[in-house]
Amino acid sequence: MEIRSTLVAAAAAGHTEAADELLGSVWPDAYRIAWSVLRERTAAEDTAQEACAQVLAAISSLRSPERFSTWFYKIVVNCARAHLRRVERESRISIEPSHEGGARREDRIDVRRAIESLELDLRMPIVLYYYAGLNSAEIAQALGVSSVTVRWRLFVARGRLRPLLGLDGDDSHKTARGDYADESHSL
C-alpha cells in the first residue's frame, strides 16, 4: 500500500484537507492492523483512533514523508500492544476473538481461523509483510525486534500456515534450513 508522499508532506505542513484525506486513507489499515492484534471491534476502533491521533499530532515532526508507512505502522502496533498490556494489567475482562462481520464465505472463515490461530508474535509479521507490504527491516523497526527475528518468525508462520491454508502440495523445498535461507534473501 502506497501513501503518497505529497499528501503526507501537505498534512505535515498543516493543510487540514490533506490531513483529513490522509486519515481517511490510513484508517482502514490502522483498524485492520489493530484488529489483527486485538481481535475485538471496540478495542480495535479505539486503538486505531488513538494511533491516528498520534499520527496527526506528530506528523509535523516527520522528516521524511517517504518513511511514513513504517512510522505509521509502528505507531499502530505500539498502540495496539499498549492496549493489550493495559487490558491485561488492569482488567480481568479478556479480549475474545470475534468473527463479526467477516464470515460471509466459508473460505474467509477458514483463512481467518488459520491466520488468527497464529500467536501474536507470528501473526504480526505475516500481516505486516503480506498486507502492509513492509520488508523485514521495516517490520523489525515496527515491532522493536531484529530483522533476523522477523525473518525467523515469518518462516515459522509460513510453516504453520502451509497446511492450514491447503498450500502444502508436493513441495520441493522441504529443508527447513534452506527454506529459511531462501526467505532471508527474498526479503
Next chain:
Amino acid sequence: MNRTAFEEGIRQSVAIYAASIDVPGVDVTSIRARAVDAREVGAPVARKRRPRLLTMAATTAVLLILALSAPAVIAGVQRVMQAFIVTNGQRVPLSVRTVSLDQARADMPFTVIVPAAIPTGLQPTIRELGSGANAHLMFAYSNGGSQLPGLTIMESAAGEPQPNMQFMESIGKHALPPPSALPSGQSAQMQWKLRGGQVLKRYKIEPIVWTERGTRVSILAAPSLTRAQLEAIRSAMQR
C-alpha cells in the same frame, strides 16, 4: 507447489483475511480531538491557564460529576470525552464516537428512543460508547451559557447486563487526566469542583430509568431542571 505459488497463496490468504475485517467509518472529529490531547501530553511547555476539566462517573441510575475548574463561557469550545467500563475497580476504555441521530439509529443494536420535550437552550451531542451488544448511546445536553451538562440521557439494550461506567470530559484544549485520577466510587451525587478541590456545587440527583421498546433509558439531570420537566421528557419519549 513451488515457492512463487506458495508465496502468492499466502499473500492472497492474508488479503482475504484483511478483507474479512469490517472496517467502521473513520471518525475524524474524535481523532482530531484526541490529537489535541496527544499534542498536549507530549508538549513540555507549561500551560498558561489552568485546564478546564470535567470528570463524570455514571452507572445506570447514578451520576457523579467532578469539574476541575470553574464553569465559564468559552467560545468555540472543544469537548473531548473518554468512557470506561469499571469492573472490579479496574477501568477499561470504550471507544467514543460523536455521531448523528441517523448514524446512531443505524449503528445501535437496540431501538433508539429519540429524546423529546427537551427544554429550549439545551444543545445535544450524541455519542456512541462501545459497540455491539455492549453499545450505549448518550445524548448529552449542555446549556450554551455553561460548560456543565444540564441533561444526560443514556440508552442501551434492556436485555444486556448494565456495566458500571465512568465518563471523563475535557473542555477546551486541555489534556485529560489519567484514568487513575477518576473517582473510584459510585454515588448518586453530582458535584462541581475547582481545580484544587474547592467544591462549587454539590447536589443529589434522582435518575429516571425505564424500559421502552426493549431499550433501557436513563435520564440524569442537574437540579436546574424540575421534576416536572423530566417527567415531561419521559412522557414524550414514551409515545
